[in-house]
Each structure stands twice: as C-alpha cells, then as structure tokens.
Amino acid sequence: MTDKITNIRVAGLGGMGALKATLILGELFFDLGYDVKKAEVHGMSQRGGSIFSDLRFGKKVLSPMIPSGKVDILVSMQPEWSDVHKADLADGGKVVSPADIHLSKLGNPKSLNVALIGVLSKIFPDIPEEKWLEHIRASFPEKLYEGNLKAFKLGRGEL
Amino acid sequence: MAKMERKLLSGNEAIALAALHSGCSLGVGYPGTPSTEILEEFSRMGGSAQWAPNEKVAAEVALGVAFGSGNALCTMKHVGFNVSQDLFFTAAYSGVNGGFVAVVADDPGMASSQNEQDTRSLAMAGGLPLLEPSDSQEAYDFTRLAFKLSRKFGSVFIIRTTTRIAHSSTAVCFDSSSAEPKPDGDFERNIPARVMVPAHARPAHVRLRARLAEIEKNADKLFNFEFDSNDKSLGIIADGVAYMHAREVAPNAGFFKVGMANPLPVERIVEFSKKYKRCICIEEGDPYLNTLLLAAGANVEKRDEKWRFGEFNSDRAKAQIDGNLSYEPKVFKSKPPQLCKGCPHIFSFTAIKELGCIVAGDIGCYTLAAAKPLEAMDIQICMGASIGVGLGLRRVLPEEKARKVVSVIGDSTFMHSGLTGLVEAVYNKPSTGHVIIVVDNSTTAMTGQQDNPSSGAHLDSTPAKAVSIEEVAKAVGADNVAVFVPARQSAEFKEYLAARLAEDGVSLIILKQPCLLAAAKKLKAKKA
Numbered sequence: 001m002t003d004k005i006t007n008i009r010v011a012g013l014g015g016m017g018a019l020k021a022t023l024i025l026g027e028l029f030f031d032l033g034y035d036v037k038k039a040e041v042h043g044m045s046q047r048g049g050s051i052f053s054d055l056r057f058g059k060k061v062l063s064p065m066i067p068s069g070k071v072d073i074l075v076s077m078q079p080e081w082s083d084v085h086k087a088d089l090a091d092g093g094k095v096v097s098p099a100d101i102h103l104s105k106l107g108n109p110k111s112l113n114v115a116l117i118g119v120l121s122k123i124f125p126d127i128p129e130e131k132w133l134e135h136i137r138a139s140f141p142e143k144l145y146e147g148n149l150k151a152f153k154l155g156r157g158e159l
Numbered sequence: 160m161a162k163m164e165r166k167l168l169s170g171n172e173a174i175a176l177a178a179l180h181s182g183c184s185l186g187v188g189y190p191g192t193p194s195t196e197i198l199e200e201f202s203r204m205g206g207s208a209q210w211a212p213n214e215k216v217a218a219e220v221a222l223g224v225a226f227g228s229g230n231a232l233c234t235m236k237h238v239g240f241n242v243s244q245d246l247f248f249t250a251a252y253s254g255v256n257g258g259f260v261a262v263v264a265d266d267p268g269m270a271s272s273q274n275e276q277d278t279r280s281l282a283m284a285g286g287l288p289l290l291e292p293s294d295s296q297e298a299y300d301f302t303r304l305a306f307k308l309s310r311k312f313g314s315v316f317i318i319r320t321t322t323r324i325a326h327s328s329t330a331v332c333f334d335s336s337s338a339e340p341k342p343d344g345d346f347e348r349n350i351p352a353r354v355m356v357p358a359h360a361r362p363a364h365v366r367l368r369a370r371l372a373e374i375e376k377n378a379d380k381l382f383n384f385e386f387d388s389n390d391k392s393l394g395i396i397a398d399g400v401a402y403m404h405a406r407e408v409a410p411n412a413g414f415f416k417v418g419m420a421n422p423l424p425v426e427r428i429v430e431f432s433k434k435y436k437r438c439i440c441i442e443e444g445d446p447y448l449n450t451l452l453l454a455a456g457a458n459v460e461k462r463d464e465k466w467r468f469g470e471f472n473s474d475r476a477k478a479q480i481d482g483n484l485s486y487e488p489k490v491f492k493s494k495p496p497q498l499c500k501g502c503p504h505i506f507s508f509t510a511i512k513e514l515g516c517i518v519a520g521d522i523g524c525y526t527l528a529a530a531k532p533l534e535a536m537d538i539q540i541c542m543g544a545s546i547g548v549g550l551g552l553r554r555v556l557p558e559e560k561a562r563k564v565v566s567v568i569g570d571s572t573f574m575h576s577g578l579t580g581l582v583e584a585v586y587n588k589p590s591t592g593h594v595i596i597v598v599d600n601s602t603t604a605m606t607g608q609q610d611n612p613s614s615g616a617h618l619d620s621t622p623a624k625a626v627s628i629e630e631v632a633k634a635v636g637a638d639n640v641a642v643f644v645p646a647r648q649s650a651e652f653k654e655y656l657a658a659r660l661a662e663d664g665v666s667l668i669i670l671k672q673p674c675l676l677a678a679a680k681k682l683k684a685k686k687a
Binding site for chain 1: 271294323326400406472474488489491494496497499500607
C-alpha cells in the first residue's frame, strides 16, 4: 500500500442518497484494509439543500476533510448544483455524473446513487465485482437488492 | 480472551458504543445537531435511552442516576448546555458518587445552529473537567475513561465534540469482552454533600478546586500528549479535530496534543513551548488554549482574531501556520434548505403572512419560513423565546402594531421551553392580549424526526402517554384554545386568527398536521 491518499467527494441535494453512497464506499474501502475517514454535515442541509460528503482512504488518513483542490473523484449527483465542486478537483481528477448512465434504463430514480457507484467501480478495476455487491447488499433492506443490482450493472455498463 | 474488533464508526456511534461498554444505566438528552444520533444509536445497541423535554431536565435526570450510584450519559448540542448550565455549575460542587458523563456537541461554522459558542470556556467557568477526542477511536476511549474517572473522582465529566468529530466516521478498535456491567443503584444519605445551601456549598467549592487539581495530577497524561520533533522550528498546540488538520499540513512540527482542555496542564505546555523557536495554537472556536497559555507566559504567538470564526480544515490550518491573513475559504454556490415540498405548515405561514403579522418565531424546521419565498418570520433567537419576545413586543408597540404580533412555536419547542412563556402570557397579559400559534407536526422534525413528550412515543418508538398541548393551554388559563388542520382548514384558521388578533385575550392556536417524513418513517417502522 502506498502512502497516497485517495479523495472521493459525493455531492448532491438532500434526500438523493449521497450520504448513503458515501457510507457504502467507506465500508468497502475499510473492508479492503485501508484507513478510512468520512466527513459529512447533517441537519439544515437535509431539507432539499446542497450537501456533500468527503471520503478519504489510504494507509493513514489524518484530517477527515478533503483539502482544497485535492478531490480525485467527484461524484456529482445533481450537476446543476453539485458541479460547483469541480473547482476542487485535483490534476487528473475524474467526475462521475448521471451523464455516464442511460437514465431511461434506471427503473427507480432513488437508485441513482447505486448506479453512480457502478460507474465509479470501473475506476477501481482491481476490486472484484462481488466486493461492491456485498457492500451494496449490506446497506439496504434485502427486498431492494434486485433493483440495486440492476442499477449497479447499469452504471458499470453491463446492461 | 480479548478479541479486538475493528469498525468504521462516527464519533456519535463510538460514544454510544463506549457508553454501552461502560455499563451506562441511562442515556438522556434532547435532540440537537450534531449530537442527536448518540442516544438513538445507544438505544439501537440495547442501551436504555430517553428524550427529555429539554436539556436541563435531561441533566437533572442524569444527576439523579449518578446520585443513585448509576452511570448516566447526558447528550445535547452546545446551546442546550446553556439551558442546563444551572444544574451543571452546582453539580460540579456537589460532585457525584456514580458516573455522570455529558456530551456537548459544538458547531463551529454553524452548519445548523444559531451561534458558534465554545463549550471549553463554559466548562472552565463551571469547574467541569472537559475531554476532547480528535477522532472516533478517541471518542470511544475517552468516553470509557470518562465513566471510570467520573466514578473515581466523583466528578461530572464533559466530552466536547464538534461537527467533524460527531459526524465523521473513522476506524475504531474495541474489545466487547471488556464491557462492564451496569452498577447497582443505591442511595446513602449525605446531606452536606448534596444539599447545596450556602453553608454546604462553601466547603463544596473548596473541595471542587481540590478535585480538579487531583484530576489534573492523575489524568493529565491519559489525555494530553507531547509529540516532539527533531525540527525545533515550529511547535503546535492543538485539540480536537484541529489536531488532525494541523498534523496533516505540518508533519514535521512538534505537537502538544490536548485531549483534556480543562483542567489544562498549563505548566507542561509552557515547558513544551520553550523547546520550539515558534509556537502556535491551532484550535477551533475561541482562542481558549491561546489565552490561557499567553497568560501563563508560554512561548506562543497571539492568534489573529481571523481564526476565531468558522470551521477549521487543513487549508485553514496551513494558512494560520503560514500567517496568511488573506486566506478565504472556497465558498461553493449552494441550494439553501427549505420547507419540504408539501409540508402542511406552508399553509400555516401563508395565512399568518396574509394577515400582515409580526412573527416572533422559534427554532425548528419552521424557521425556514423566514426564507424566500415565504419570508413569514421576523425574529428567531433561541429555543422557546418566541413567546416571551412576542409579549415584549406587545408591551412596547403602539396598539395597532401590537395587535399584529404573534408567537409561532413548534410542538417539541413548546414542550422544551414554551410552557413557561405561556404562563407568562397568562400572568402578565399585555393590554392587547396575545396570540400563540403552535405549528404542531407531532415530531422533532429538524433534527431527524425524534419523538417528544407530545408525540405519543418514546425514543425507542414504544407508545407513551402524550402530553396534550390543548389541555395544557386550557389548564394554564389561556382564554381561547383552538385546533386546526392547516392544509384543509387554512381559510377557517385565517378567519379565526384575524378575530383573535382583534380581541384582548390570550389565545393559543394549534395547527396540527404531522410531518410527512415522520409519518412515512412511522409507517415503515410499523411494517417492520
């Protein structure tokens, strides 16, 4: 494991599942043995306002918040409001957004967060698909798994 | 056989787990961002937890538990500490024989609070030992130690978190087999120690100062650490999450990491500071460490006033180290929060606005009515203040304007600190009377739909006897009490309100319609 810290920011509006997406990513990288820190703000921002959460993983993470200009991957769930975080991208930083998905094929709009995790998963080819699915499964009631599985596959471009 | 588990936990989850493992008899508090999840998690883990009507009652119940030899956890946000301060400042004198750990969550930068006060200064003023974790592991470890030390020294302990401790998730290693049982409840009479009349309180104050000195002597090294560096050009004194930010941007600096900010081992830090050419304090909020250390003659720079305001991150820590006073944090254009689409209380405020009312408001979701497009709230200061402030306005304004004044308060806020305001309205009724409007959504919505004394359920969702706001208002002596369903009866409500504004009585109008989010959550819980 290198000393490099990877910084992922998930941005969207309250109620879109941005915090859930970050939770899934946090548990996944934690399970893979990384030190993980995740920072988010609750409260006022839940009432449909802008929200974002920071996820950092690596050998050892100190501050839970991503420094300015160091975002490696931005998951921009609601580009009209969340693309502003592009200003914080590092050189060579990547953006994952609904534009990466055939939205017409997304059955339930609530599973956008899982579909975007599917898109993001392609940035980490070394992590087996089962690992992603294991953490998605563990994060929702079992009855939502089928729908989330489809959303994930859609994001991965396998549908 | 010890078996370490490793989990990714928020600071709030870590505190809940530590309370569970410390044999915590009861968790009690009032919801407030960013502290709310502690008791919810504690309850989910099997702990016994309950919401009190307000933070002062919570602290009173907690003190009773600790006087009865139990272990109490009491949680609140920073402004809730103000409400309960009366209890804490004298419980510091009496001390406890069980365990009493209070978690007070500060909100530097005001993500969802009305001010950014700093609990460290209050703890010092009250003679209350205060611990500051810098990540979830320390949140767990410090909470467990706090219960042990609280019993050992007979002192209330405060754990100060901030938003980035409470709501950040970091790794926590723990050993469930080290969990301790709940202590047996017991009470032994000790009148001089627990009845704080002047004759007893005078020696109790002397004992308090001796206790703090003992705590500093014995516990300092459990929480406060020196990390010396060969490079003696920069020494940093930091606490809480600010330590993590500073460590990230100044890996070669020497550090004095403060984990117990009161009592502060000032002499140790003065010695530390002398080893470095330049020393600075990196701390979120007031210059608490900085002021104490400067007064003690430490080799530290006076912090610029600029760093008092807002939340810290590593960019800010770097700017402070570099002396970059032109640093401005990047501000992202953001969509402001608003009342939920379909919130029934949009109707409540529409009618109030149409009548041209001067609205003394209160704290909750409905404060969002002050935002565009409604702009239907004129004043909001602190929990429960709507009623007293409205009465004050009625006292001083000319009659025509006084008749426009209404106080608007939510159901949970009314239970929290609106009751005494209602008593004041009846007792000292202004000549034009007054109108109190309770926007009742049957939940504590803003903090995430917690139950409250009038919602009919306990913290763990089991049924509770609901306190009826209507009956309370009648019993206190309001002249008129009426209930409307705002989405269906907005015209009737408006007509009724106009009539009451024209009269001289004290009226309390309840606009009762449940929060859509809370109703959905309850339905889901019922199915499950």
